[in-house]
Amino acid sequence: MRVSADLENGYKFNIQEQDLAYLPDGFKSYLTPDAGGVIFKSQAILSDLLVIGQPFCNVAGVLIPAVKTYTPKTKFIGLYDHKVTTSAEFGSLISIADATRPRSYQWIKSTGKTFYANHIPQLFQGFNGSIISGLDGTFDWKSKTFAGVIYAGVKN
Amino acid sequence: MKILDCSVAGGVATITDSNGVEIAVPDAVLQCAGVFKSKGKLIVSDSGAVYIVDTQPDLQFLLDEVKAIADQVGKMSLIPVSRTPDQSPLAPDVTVAIEVIKAKLDAKELI
Numbered sequence: 023m024r025v026s027a028d029l030e031n032g033y034k035f036n037i038q039e040q041d042l043a044y045l046p047d048g049f050k051s052y053l054t055p056d057a058g059g060v061i062f063k064s065q066a067i068l069s070d071l072l073v074i075g076q077p078f079c080n081v082a083g084v085l086i087p088a089v090k091t092y093t094p095k096t097k098f099i100g101l102y103d104h105k106v107t108t109s110a111e112f113g114s115l116i117s118i119a120d121a122t123r124p125r126s127y128q129w130i131k132s133t134g135k136t137f138y139a140n141h142i143p144q145l146f147q148g149f150n151g152s153i154i155s156g157l158d159g160t161f162d163w164k165s166k167t168f169a170g171v172i173y174a175g176v177k178n
Numbered sequence: 179m180k181i182l183d184c185s186v187a188g189g190v191a192t193i194t195d196s197n198g199v200e201i202a203v204p205d206a207v208l209q210c211a212g213v214f215k216s217k218g219k220l221i222v223s224d225s226g227a228v229y230i231v232d233t234q235p236d237l238q239f240l241l242d243e244v245k246a247i248a249d250q251v252g253k254m255s256l257i258p259v260s261r262t263p264d265q266s267p268l269a270p271d272v273t274v275a276i277e278v279i280k281a282k283l284d285a286k287e288l289i
Contacts, residue, residue: 091227
């Protein structure tokens with residue numbers, strides 16, 4: 023499965039035929055079609071118009087009200103403005119604080135040219151003294167391994 | 179960016195969602211005094227919301243008021259008044275001038 027992500031648009035996936043035998047139904051159910059691939063449903067269902075005080079998303083059972091009336095540049099940026107993002111692991115909406123929390127069972131290694139990980143790298147998670155600001159690569163569902171590039175940076 | 183139908187009452191902008199439910203937008207920046215009820219458009223961008231009032235009803239109201247004042251001044255110019263050093267007499271051609279202004283207002287030439 024091809025996976026790319028950045029801090030403006032969030033995650034985008036391209037599922038290949040060879041993924042289908044190993045792709046968990048749970049993960050598939052998190053996805054919805056979008057231009058050029060699939061994205062997380064939890065991000066796609068957000069309205070592109072937020073009105074101050076009106077709840078617009080649900081994070082772990084808590085409704086999050088919009089902090090101002092505006093049309094965020096992207097839905098992913100709209101989430102970030104409210105300290106919310108998507109979980110690469112569960113496809114759900116989680117707080118940025120939760121996204122940045124390191125998980126003991128996750129690792130990222132580098133050969134100097136290629137990054138490998140046993141999970142889909144989580145945007146905003148601490149990385150090389152900064153945060154993960156983008157990634158582009160493949161995730162093999164059979165071996166559950168990510169291989170590709172990971173970018174470290176800061177949110178503009 | 180979105181442009182939505184909007185109304186303002188008591189200084190607060192209100193939009194109507196697709197279900198017909200009215201939603202207050204208290205942080206909309208009003209490009210009018212917002213004292214009277216008005217209708218207009220809410221322009222929502224990635225930086226915030228701005229309410230632009232439909233000025234045509236207000237303008238018609240303003241024109242009517244100005245014309246009413248013109249009528250009053252016109253009438254005053256016809257009333258003989260006792261002139262004292264403290265009062266400036268109206269110019270002799272004020273009645274004609276006012277009729278010209280009124281005609282222009284009627285034709286909306288001054289807008």
